[in-house]
Amino acid sequence: MSAPPIPSAPADLELIAQLKSKLQYAELRIRVLEERLRLIQIEKYGAGGEKLSQAQMQLFELDPVVSERIEQAESEHAPVHRSTKKSVKHPGRQELPAILPRVERILPCTPDQRVCKRCGRETVVIGYEESSQLDAEPAKYFVLVTKREKRACRSCEDLGVVSALLPPRIIEKCLASDRVVIETVVSKYCDHTPLHRQSMILERDLGLDISRATLDGWVLKVGELLIPMVAAMRRELISGSYIQADETPVDVQTREGRGKNHQAYLWQYSRPGGTVVFDFRLGRGRDGPKRFLGQFEGILQTDGYAAYDQIGGPSMVHAACWAHARRQFFEAVQLNPRDPVATPIVTRMDDLFAIDAEARCKALSFAARHVRRHERAKPLLDDIRRKIEAAQSIALPSSALSKACQYALTLWKKLTRFLEYPELELSNNLAENSMRPVALGRKNWIHIGSPQAGPKVAAILSVVESCRRLQVPVRDYFSTILPGLADLPIRCLPDLTPAARVARHP
Numbered sequence: 100m101s102a103p104p105i106p107s108a109p110a111d112l113e114l115i116a117q118l119k120s121k122l123q124y125a126e127l128r129i130r131v132l133e134e135r136l137r138l139i140q141i142e143k144y145g146a147g148g149e150k151l152s153q154a155q156m157q158l159f160e161l162d163p164v165v166s167e168r169i170e171q172a173e174s175e176h177a178p179v180h181r182s183t184k185k186s187v188k189h190p191g192r193q194e195l196p197a198i199l200p201r202v203e204r205i206l207p208c209t210p211d212q213r214v215c216k217r218c219g220r221e222t223v224v225i226g227y228e229e230s231s232q233l234d235a236e237p238a239k240y241f242v243l244v245t246k247r248e249k250r251a252c253r254s255c256e257d258l259g260v261v262s263a264l265l266p267p268r269i270i271e272k273c274l275a276s277d278r279v280v281i282e283t284v285v286s287k288y289c290d291h292t293p294l295h296r297q298s299m300i301l302e303r304d305l306g307l308d309i310s311r312a313t314l315d316g317w318v319l320k321v322g323e324l325l326i327p328m329v330a331a332m333r334r335e336l337i338s339g340s341y342i343q344a345d346e347t348p349v350d351v352q353t354r355e356g357r358g359k360n361h362q363a364y365l366w367q368y369s370r371p372g373g374t375v376v377f378d379f380r381l382g383r384g385r386d387g388p389k390r391f392l393g394q395f396e397g398i399l400q401t402d403g404y405a406a407y408d409q410i411g412g413p414s415m416v417h418a419a420c421w422a423h424a425r426r427q428f429f430e431a432v433q434l435n436p437r438d439p440v441a442t443p444i445v446t447r448m449d450d451l452f453a454i455d456a457e458a459r460c461k462a463l464s465f466a467a468r469h470v471r472r473h474e475r476a477k478p479l480l481d482d483i484r485r486k487i488e489a490a491q492s493i494a495l496p497s498s499a500l501s502k503a504c505q506y507a508l509t510l511w512k513k514l515t516r517f518l519e520y521p522e523l524e525l526s527n528n529l530a531e532n533s534m535r536p537v538a539l540g541r542k543n544w545i546h547i548g549s550p551q552a553g554p555k556v557a558a559i560l561s562v563v564e565s566c567r568r569l570q571v572p573v574r575d576y577f578s579t580i581l582p583g584l585a586d587l588p589i590r591c592l593p594d595l596t597p598a599a600r601v602a603r604h605p
Contacts, residue, residue, distance in 0.1 A: 131497045137434050195231055202234070240305055243276050267583030270320050274309075280317045281577045287318060288563045289573060291540040294318070315548065321577075322555025324584045329558040331592040332565065333376050333391070335599075336368060340397035341522055343530035344368050344388060344407065347537055350546035351381070351553060360546050365537060365557060366391065371529050374598050375564040377537075379553035385410060398520055400527050403510050419513035421448060422526035427503035434499055440490045441500055447483045451476055455525055469521035480515060484508075533564050565597040576600065 205227070213222055247263040269277045286292040294314040301307045336342060345367050350360035364383050368391060369375040380387040385406040392399070394412035401407040402423045411417075425448045431441035454475050458468040491504035507514065517523045537560060547553050566573040580595050593599060 127495055130495060195233055199233075201231075237304075240279075240307075267586070269324070269581045269584075270317060273317070274313075275317065277578065277582055280321065281574055281581070283314055283317055284321050284559060284577065285563075285574055287544065288536075288540060288559050289567075291536075291543045293544045318559070319552055319555050321581065322552070322557075322559045324581060325558040325562055326554060327589060328580070328584070328592055328596065329376060329561045331589075332374050332561060332596050332598070333368075335593065335596055336370060336374050336376055337393065337395050339370055339373075341370060341400070341520075342368050342392070342395065342397060343371065343400045343524075343527050345401065345527060345530040345534060346383065346387075346404075347534045348383075349537070349541060351550055352546055352548050353550065361550075363547070363550070363553060365534075365560070367530055367533050368392075369530055369533055369564075369568075371524055372568065373565075374596065375533050375561060375568055377557040377560045377564070379547075379557040381550060381553075398516070398523055400523065400530075402527060403506060416516060416520070417513055418516040418520070418523055419510040420525075420527035421451065421514060422528050422531075424448070424503075424507045424510065424514060427499070427506050431498075431500040431503055438500075440486075440493070441503070444483060444486050444490065447479060447486065451479050451483070452525060454479075465521035472518060472521075477518065480518075484511065533568070536560075536564065536567075562597065569597050569601050571597045571600060 208222075214220070215222055245265075247265065249260050249262050251260045252258055269280050273280065275283075283294070283297060286297055287294060295311045297314060298309055298311045301309050346364045347367070348362050349365050351363045353361045361381065363379065363381045364387070366378040366380060366387050367375065368378065378387060378391050383406065385408075388407055389410040392411045392415075396412040396414045398416045398418055399407065399411060400418040400420060402420050407417065425445060428441045428444050428448070432438050432445055435441070454471060455468070458471055463471065487504050487507050490500060491508065494501035494504060517525055547556050562576070563573055565571075566576050576597060587595075
């Protein structure tokens with residue numbers, strides 16, 4: 100049998116070149132699709148922590164001290180495996196807080212123990228063996244009966260009767276007291292207990308039938324009262340020099356008859372260690388942050404979402420987040436745990452975070468941290484950029500590594516702003532942490548009942564998250580400001596925000 104003829108005509112050669120090109124494209128396409136499928140599987144079934152394993156770090160022969168520092172910096176968000184967990188000495192029995200009230204219970208000896216076994220005389224108490232346990236009582240509900248004193252003059256009956264004044268209440272003529280209303284709000288937005296579940300608990304424990312709609316009315320009234328307060332918190336935030344921003348989706352029930360919820364967004368704006376404000380918007384467009392920030396002239400730190408561009412005042416400085424940049428490269432490492440290109444980039448970024456982690460451990464001032472960053476971070480940044488540019492030249496188009504390189508290089512100027520501004524954090528993680536209670540609550544209460552309820556829910560979340568971040572007891576704060584809040588003039592509100600309270604009582 101003769102060999103097939105070797106094509107020589109230009110048409111045949113062109114056809115072969117086209118087929119080779121199509122085959123190469125198909126192979127690249129398959130690799131990209133396999134990457135996407137693996138990323139989906141990792142997101143669904145993989146570990147939640149973004150931590151490089153010891154094997155990955157040993158692969159590149161990192162300095163042991165650096166490796167240890169990286170592991171320590173990342174360990175806050177990484178799962179601990181029992182096989183690698185170091186044995187540590189047990190700290191001993193935990194002391195119960197001294198602030199808790201003590202209730203004593205005396206256990207007497209039995210009659211046999213009260214008699215001496217030798218002489219038969221009755222023994223005397225010479226002391227007690229004491230132990231302490233944390234105890235609790237179930238929530239006690241009772242009917243608060245308020246009797247207002249009435250007075251009249253027997254000699255001047257024409258003056259009529261005077262009654263004692265009622266203290267201001269959160270909801271006038273409400274069936275529940277202020278404490279019950281506050282507890283309903285706290286249970287939903289701090290403990291993530293949906294209103295229908297709270298209604299069932301009341302019926303189960305008390306035989307009291309309070310519908311979900313009634314509880315919802317209490318919550319929305321609190322949100323309505325807090326909207327002016329949150330407006331004062333927004334002005335407080337805008338007057339500062341540094342804001343971190345992020346957004347998260349939240350479903351909203353509508354009456355459009357589409358059979359499904361509308362996806363709205365809660366935009367979060369905050370200052371590290373300070374006020375947090377949520378802004379409810381039905382969309383994810385630029386008009387949301389543009390309207391909220393107005394002519395803000397400070398530093399705005401966000402991820403790479405384009406809606407944050409071209410907003411704020413003319414002098415506003417836009418900074419990016421290193422945690423988002425690192426996450427892109429970490430996805431490439433997840434696809435190939437022994438990736439010789441992406442892994443060194445991630446480790447260098449970890450070195451960058453370790454510099455700030457060390458500064459926090461030593462409680463350095465912004466000025467001292469600024470000096471340290473210029474001494475140690477600047478050379479790291481040059482190395483990181485060189486590695487990213489080299490990785491981009493060999494990465495497959497549309498691959499995870501290519502996207503990571505494109506993301507970092509596009510935002511490079513914004514990523515390196517921290518060298519110019521000492522107060523600027525490396526990452527937007529604090530803003531993302533403020534979103535976690537929303538994400539957890541969203542799994543429980545599922546959606547917001549209507550577009551009109553969105554701003555009220557955002558107002559409650561703003562106060563709750565600000566109190567959490569500033570370590571202000573949220574029940575005490577609500578009890579202090581909510582009764583009579585509707586009658587207060589607007590000019591008084593800036594003195595009542597959570598940040599103002601902390602300023603008065605550090």
